[in-house]
Amino acid sequence: MKYEQEKIRNFCIIAHIDHGKSTLADRFLQRCHSVSDRDFKEQMLDSMDIERERGITIKSQAVTIEFNSVDGNTYQLNLVDTPGHVDFSYEVSRAISACEGALLLVDASQGVEAQTLSNMYMALDHDLDIVPVVNKMDLPSADLERVADQIEHDLGLEREMIYPVSAKTGKNVEELIEGLIKWIPSPGGSSENPLKCLIFDSHYDAYRGVVIHIRLFEGTIKAGDEICIMSNNSKYKVEDVGIFKLGLVPQKDLKAGQVGYIIAGIKNISDIRVGDTITLTKNPCEEALSGFREVKPVVFSSVYPVDTNQYEELHAAIDKLKLNDASLIYEKDASAALGFGFRCGFLGLLHLEVIQERLEREFGLNIVLTSPSVRYRITRQDGEVYFLDNPAEYPDPGTIELCEEPFIQADIITPTDYLGSIMTLCMGKRGIQTSMNYLDEKRVEIKFAMPLAEVLFDFYDKLKSISKGYASFDYEVIGFRPTNLVKLDIVINGDRVDALSQLVFKDNAYERGRIVCKKLKQEITRQQFKIPIQAAIGNTVISRETISALRKDVTSKCYGGDISRKRKLLEKQKEGKKRMKMVGNVELPQSAFLAVLKTSDDD
Numbered sequence: 001m002k003y004e005q006e007k008i009r010n011f012c013i014i015a016h017i018d019h020g021k022s023t024l025a026d027r028f029l030q031r032c033h034s035v036s037d038r039d040f041k042e043q044m045l046d047s048m049d050i051e052r053e054r055g056i057t058i059k060s061q062a063v064t065i066e067f068n069s070v071d072g073n074t075y076q077l078n079l080v081d082t083p084g085h086v087d088f089s090y091e092v093s094r095a096i097s098a099c100e101g102a103l104l105l106v107d108a109s110q111g112v113e114a115q116t117l118s119n120m121y122m123a124l125d126h127d128l129d130i131v132p133v134v135n136k137m138d139l140p141s142a143d144l145e146r147v148a149d150q151i152e153h154d155l156g157l158e159r160e161m162i163y164p165v166s167a168k169t170g171k172n173v174e175e176l177i178e179g180l181i182k183w184i185p186s187p188g189g190s191s192e193n194p195l196k197c198l199i200f201d202s203h204y205d206a207y208r209g210v211v212i213h214i215r216l217f218e219g220t221i222k223a224g225d226e227i228c229i230m231s232n233n234s235k236y237k238v239e240d241v242g243i244f245k246l247g248l249v250p251q252k253d254l255k256a257g258q259v260g261y262i263i264a265g266i267k268n269i270s271d272i273r274v275g276d277t278i279t280l281t282k283n284p285c286e287e288a289l290s291g292f293r294e295v296k297p298v299v300f301s302s303v304y305p306v307d308t309n310q311y312e313e314l315h316a317a318i319d320k321l322k323l324n325d326a327s328l329i330y331e332k333d334a335s336a337a338l339g340f341g342f343r344c345g346f347l348g349l350l351h352l353e354v355i356q357e358r359l360e361r362e363f364g365l366n367i368v369l370t371s372p373s374v375r376y377r378i379t380r381q382d383g384e385v386y387f388l389d390n391p392a393e394y395p396d397p398g399t400i401e402l403c404e405e406p407f408i409q410a411d412i413i414t415p416t417d418y419l420g421s422i423m424t425l426c427m428g429k430r431g432i433q434t435s436m437n438y439l440d441e442k443r444v445e446i447k448f449a450m451p452l453a454e455v456l457f458d459f460y461d462k463l464k465s466i467s468k469g470y471a472s473f474d475y476e477v478i479g480f481r482p483t484n485l486v487k488l489d490i491v492i493n494g495d496r497v498d499a500l501s502q503l504v505f506k507d508n509a510y511e512r513g514r515i516v517c518k519k520l521k522q523e524i525t526r527q528q529f530k531i532p533i534q535a536a537i538g539n540t541v542i543s544r545e546t547i548s549a550l551r552k553d554v555t556s557k558c559y560g561g562d563i564s565r566k567r568k569l570l571e572k573q574k575e576g577k578k579r580m581k582m583v584g585n586v587e588l589p590q591s592a593f594l595a596v597l598k599t600s601d602d603d
């Protein structure tokens with residue numbers, strides 16, 4: 001591809017979840033003939049099975065496309081598709097730092113939502129030029145006037161700049177590409193200067209090792225060059241450089257302003273840190289680019305194989321997932337009830353679900369995950385400060401001087417009709433309102449400081465259900481605040497099950513204990529003997545339920561001796577046994593570990 005700096009445009013597509021980023025990226029690829037109609041499939045840039053099935057983007061993906069404009073020139077467009085879900089917002093921030101511009105997509109019937117705002121602020125922080133796009137114009141419920149008012153009023157962007165499109169039908173997509181070429185500037189920098197490029201992502205290729213995704217700000221890079229990674233001064237020889245089409249396409253060199261990849265014989269992905277600057281050992285640049293904030297996991301859970309013989313397999317599988325997901329952290333863990341496993345840190349519950357599903361599907365493992373927990377900060381009486389995320393390791397309360405929990409700022413946008421019920425919900429979750437701002441007569445933005453532990457589990461579902469799906473929510477972690485915790489233990493059939501313990505806010509402990517026992521009673525199947533379930537704080541039992549003994553043989557239901565029915569029933573039982581873990585002599589299903597998170601009777 002010919003290098004003409006003034007004909008390069010680097011941009012990302014940002015939006016609230018489900019507003020149509022991946023669909024728009026598909027249209028761009030088709031319009032620019034990057035993919036033949038025969039090879040085209042939806043969500044081209046979402047390469048993981050799980051992304052396609054769930055229709056979500058998890059990883060940002062860059063691609064270079066060529067566009068022949070009506071002005072007679074051919075432009076090189078570097079497009080970065082980004083995820084919408086808040087768990088993966090760090091991917092958005094990386095994509096943004098590789099670009100000069102952003103297409104901010106707003107759904108024509110949903111309008112501006114919480115992540116529309118947060119993503120726009122992120123783009124503004126990086127001085128990106130923003131082109132507002134209203135998508136889904138083909139929907140009968142599309143309301144361009146209303147959404148244009150919101151874009152003007154809430155986002156402060158000019159309504160004359162809005163491109164109304166339908167990513168589904170392709171309507172106006174061509175005009176949008178012409179428009180972005182006009183509005184988004186070409187990249188600066190000089191290919192003659194010392195090399196300065198940003199690592200904005202990386203992935204692992206089984207044959208070629210680590211592929212580093214880069215954006216060049218200054219200089220030129222080619223195969224044979226010796227590069228230096230500035231944060232740790234490690235040096236590598238470049239084997240190949242190129243650009244992203246639907247695969248890797250080698251190039252003679254890459255120059256200032258371009259987006260592409262480097263392969264340099266790096267075997268271990270942890271040797272590369274996203275956000276780092278690469279330069280040349282000969283003629284290095286003077287100063288590194290300002291990197292990224294490190295992503296920190298906020299939810300922790302332990303993963304155990306159901307069959308203890310699968311421990312090594314599980315280890316290998318987690319290692320492999322980690323290759324392409326630096327945000328996943330793990331260490332060895334052991335539980336009296338569940339044996340050997342791994343304590344893992346995740347970016348949120350969706351991230352946890354994705355990892356769980358990949359371990360099961362891609363590696364065929366049968367696993368159990370313990371109830372997720374946040375990370376607490378403990379100050380001991382002797383002054384030592386440490387972090388704790390595993391309830392099983394909660395110390396003797398007498399040794400604790402101060403216990404603090406992570407707080408978030410929740411940013412909620414809702415139609416005013418639901419304001420009252422949303423405030424009640426937030427206050428019920430120990431939320432403290434910090435601001436309220438009427439965006440217009442019908443919509444209000446409210447901010448709450450809330451404990452992360454309270455919103456992790458059922459907050460989002462509740463918010464959606466009380467607002468009939470209209471309220472949207474975004475959050476960021478704002479730091480630690482003092483809290484009053486107790487450890488709630490669960491005793492099943494006389495055995496204290498460490499993997500079911502949880503740390504809860506003291507005032508909620510009795511209610512939580514009662515609900516957990518009730519839920520566990522529903523989840524655990526009846527067995528040949530009576531099973532008492534108790535919730536306890538220390539040695540004090542605060543709640544109790546009993547599962548009565550099973551007397552009948554399940555197959556006795558199949559009177560008449562129809563053998564195929566009988567077999568079906570037994571097979572169904574066997575199926576149910578998967579993901580069951582023996583604890584003492586009681587079988588616990590995976591759902592039991594999630595049942596302890598339920599916070600009200602009606603869940």
Ligand SMILES: Nc1nc2c(ncn2[C@@H]2O[C@H](COP(=O)(O)OP(=O)(O)OP(=O)(O)O)[C@@H](O)[C@H]2O)c(=O)[nH]1
Pocket residue numbers: 015016017018019020021022023024055056057058082083084085135136137138139165166167168169
């Ligand atoms: N009617 C209509 N539906 C659309 C249009 N664009 C996208 N959709 C649908 O909206 C849904 C979400 O689209 P995606 O492209 O997956 O949205 P996304 O923003 O990439 O989603 P995340 O990556 O999960 O944040 C899909 O069901 C699309 O088919 C459009 O122009 N019109």
